[in-house]
Amino acid sequence: MSEVDKLFASPVSKVDDFRFDDAVARVFPDMIKRSVPGYPTIIESIGVIAGQYAQPGTLIYDLGCSLGAATQSMRRHLPQNGCRIIAVDNAEAMSERCREYLSAQDAMLEEAIPAEVVTADINTLTLQPCSMVVLNFTLQFIPPHQRLALLQRIRKALLPGGVLVLSEKLNFTDSQTQNALESLHYAFKRANGYSELEIAQKRTAIENVMRPDPLEVHQQRLRDAGFSHSHLWFQCLNFCSMIAHT
Numbered sequence: 001m002s003e004v005d006k007l008f009a010s011p012v013s014k015v016d017d018f019r020f021d022d023a024v025a026r027v028f029p030d031m032i033k034r035s036v037p038g039y040p041t042i043i044e045s046i047g048v049i050a051g052q053y054a055q056p057g058t059l060i061y062d063l064g065c066s067l068g069a070a071t072q073s074m075r076r077h078l079p080q081n082g083c084r085i086i087a088v089d090n091a092e093a094m095s096e097r098c099r100e101y102l103s104a105q106d107a108m109l110e111e112a113i114p115a116e117v118v119t120a121d122i123n124t125l126t127l128q129p130c131s132m133v134v135l136n137f138t139l140q141f142i143p144p145h146q147r148l149a150l151l152q153r154i155r156k157a158l159l160p161g162g163v164l165v166l167s168e169k170l171n172f173t174d175s176q177t178q179n180a181l182e183s184l185h186y187a188f189k190r191a192n193g194y195s196e197l198e199i200a201q202k203r204t205a206i207e208n209v210m211r212p213d214p215l216e217v218h219q220q221r222l223r224d225a226g227f228s229h230s231h232l233w234f235q236c237l238n239f240c241s242m243i244a245h246t
């Protein structure tokens with residue numbers, strides 16, 4: 001169903017800001033796998049984490065679900081235990097395709113837990129009580145001044161024992177670390193077949209819309225939002241994933 005990402009392969013006089021539109025939705029599985037080191041491991045592990053932390057009979061949110069890769073992983077790993085997933089994305093190009101992917105999965109899994117796709121802005125959506133929330137490379141696209149309020153609303157919706165899985169690209173305050181990991185990330189993209197032009201144009205496209213934070217900023221913000229404890233469970237180059245506990 002997914003095409004090869006050639007979106008930045010031809011030179012353009014002015015690179016537009018990155019948007020989750022139809023062109024991106026069409027190539028997204030290929031794009032994210034070739035751009036985010038460790039993405040397949042993170043996706044598979046989110047299913048394992050759900051197996052450990054999703055409480056029977058409760059709701060799970062996948063916020064900024066794109067095509068629902070994390071939702072699909074949780075459905076592969078969770079038994080029929082009364083859990084239900086709500087996958088949310090405000091980009092219609094994504095949420096529409098996500099519904100198609102999940103219907104295809106319905107046909108393949110005999111006893112998949114129910115999953116519903118909602119087209120909505122996660123900054124304004126009312127969150128119901130839930131035992132697990134996934135923000136897999138979504139918070140970095142939320143304007144920085146709205147991030148704490150979103151995490152506070154997630155924290156309030158989580159039941160006792162609930163967890164947030166937060167995956168993000170990282171910035172580093174130490175310039176040596178920043179330069180070393182950024183340059184390895186570009187080497188990762190090159191190894192996955194992206195040209196220097198594609199890497200440069202994508203970099204320009206995302207610089208105004210995707211603003212990564214340092215790990216310490218995430219950890220402090222999670223504390224400020226009321227999470228009692230958070231820890232890294234995965235890092236590959238400048239990409240990581242954390243679990244935050246209620």
Ligand SMILES: C[S@@+](CC[C@H](N)C(=O)[O-])C[C@H]1O[C@@H](n2cnc3c(N)ncnc32)[C@H](O)[C@@H]1O
Pocket residue numbers: 020032063064065066067068069070088089090091094120121122123135136137138141142
């Ligand atoms: C990098 S993608 C997430 C990848 C996806 N979670 C996965 O695991 O494959 C970021 C997604 O967040 C969505 N997004 C960004 N801001 C949003 C908002 N305010 N409300 C809902 N979705 C949002 C985008 O439309 C995009 O699909």
Ligand SMILES: O=C(O)C(=O)C[C@]1(C(=O)O)C=C[C@@H](O)C=C1
Pocket residue numbers: 031032035036137169202203206210
């Ligand atoms: O940092 C980059 O260069 C990326 O391409 C990363 C990233 C992401 O982390 O979401 C950016 C946009 C696309 O959604 C896929 C990957």
